[in-house]
Amino acid sequence: MTFSVGRPVAKPRTAEMFPGPGFRLSDCTSRVDADLVRGMAAFDTPAISDQLNRLYTMSSHIRPMTKWDRLAGPACTVKVFPGDNLMVHKALDVAAPGDVIVVDASASTMTAVLGDLVATKAKHRGLAGFVVDGLVRDLPGISALGDFPVFARGTTPIGPLHRGPGEINGAVSVGGIVVHSGDLVLADANGIVVIPRADVMEILTRLRERSVEEGDYVAAVAAGNFSNAWVDDVLTEAGVQVPLGNSQASAE
Numbered sequence: 001m002t003f004s005v006g007r008p009v010a011k012p013r014t015a016e017m018f019p020g021p022g023f024r025l026s027d028c029t030s031r032v033d034a035d036l037v038r039g040m041a042a043f044d045t046p047a048i049s050d051q052l053n054r055l056y057t058m059s060s061h062i063r064p065m066t067k068w069d070r071l072a073g074p075a076c077t078v079k080v081f082p083g084d085n086l087m088v089h090k091a092l093d094v095a096a097p098g099d100v101i102v103v104d105a106s107a108s109t110m111t112a113v114l115g116d117l118v119a120t121k122a123k124h125r126g127l128a129g130f131v132v133d134g135l136v137r138d139l140p141g142i143s144a145l146g147d148f149p150v151f152a153r154g155t156t157p158i159g160p161l162h163r164g165p166g167e168i169n170g171a172v173s174v175g176g177i178v179v180h181s182g183d184l185v186l187a188d189a190n191g192i193v194v195i196p197r198a199d200v201m202e203i204l205t206r207l208r209e210r211s212v213e214e215g216d217y218v219a220a221v222a223a224g225n226f227s228n229a230w231v232d233d234v235l236t237e238a239g240v241q242v243p244l245g246n247s248q249a250s251a252e
Contacts, residue, residue: 017165025087025094025168028181031074032200034098037184039204041072043211045190051203051210058175058192061107061153062131065139071149071187073100073128074197075179079167080160082108082134087166088118094168097126100185104172105134107153111160114150116141123148131185131192133174151187 017023040048049057076095078087082105091101101122105113114130115138122130129149136142136152137159169181177194179185184195195203220226232242 022167023165024170025090026170026181027094028074028076028096028099028169030182030197031096031099032182032184032197036200036204037072037074037098040184040186040195040200040207041070043186043207045186045188045193047207047210048186048193048195048203049191051206052193052195056177056194056196058131058177058194060191062133062151062175062192063153064187064189065136065150065152065155066143066145066148068147068149069151069187069189071100071129071131071151071185071192073098073185075100075102075181075183075185075194076127077102077104077167077169077172077179077181079104079170079172080113080134081165082106083110083160084163084166085111085113085118085160086162086164087168088114089162091168092118092121092125092127095122095125095127098128100128101130102172102174102179102185103130103132103134104174104179105132108134109153109156111135111158112137112156113152113160115159116144119145119148119150129187131174131187149187151192 076091076099078091078101080087080103088103095101103113113132113134114136119142123145132152135154135156136150137155137157139155142150172179179194182197184197184200186193235242
């Protein structure tokens with residue numbers, strides 16, 4: 001068998017980066033009003049999650065990295081290639097004061113997405129904090145900022161590259177929840193919830209109405225004045241035989 005030898009054929013370049021899908025940025029065109037943000041920040045995430053039918057809460061693997069764990073603000077979304085954080089740096093210029101930078105790093109454990117310098121710059125810009133579906137580093141330096149919350153999956157000393165690609169203010173998936181630019185992000189020691197920006201007013205109205213209704217009940221429970229008879233009602237309706245016990249008793 002013989003082979004003809006001709007000119008070598010150059011390998012096609014398949015790892016080039018192109019502007020467009022996967023490598024682009026835009027401004028946040030619609031943010032939740034600051035008064036609504038302040039109103040929502042008065043409630044904790046379990047109450048908010050209940051009003052969202054328990055479907056808009058991020059994975060508990062994303063948790064507070066700092067002692068300061070209260071966070072509320074419109075989302076500036078960032079999608080990065082695992083191991084890179086070029087667009088996280090650029091997000092500092094795109095986000096507005098009060099925004100939460102929400103980073104979709106595909107839950108990568110390759111490198112940190114940000115460290116103390118990025119966090120320090122973000123605080124100087126008046127940003128509310130970070131939520132990262134990935135890792136961070138320089139935790140002592142971040143913690144030294146005081147009232148600047150950072151939520152992430154964990155830490156690593158390995159730093160990222162700064163090449164791209166990535167996107168800013170596109171839809172991202174963070175902790176199992178789709179987040180759009182301008183959605184309202186709220187977080188505390190319990191976890192992180194996301195309210196679609198179009199629904200914030202409705203959810204806040206329901207929360208305020210519910211808080212009035214629940215106030216008396218919470219006070220009664222705190223005083224030991226409650227009954228679990230409702231549990232027996234549910235069991236009985238389901239056909240479960242319920243023996244008599246102190247569940248039927250109600251403290252006076």
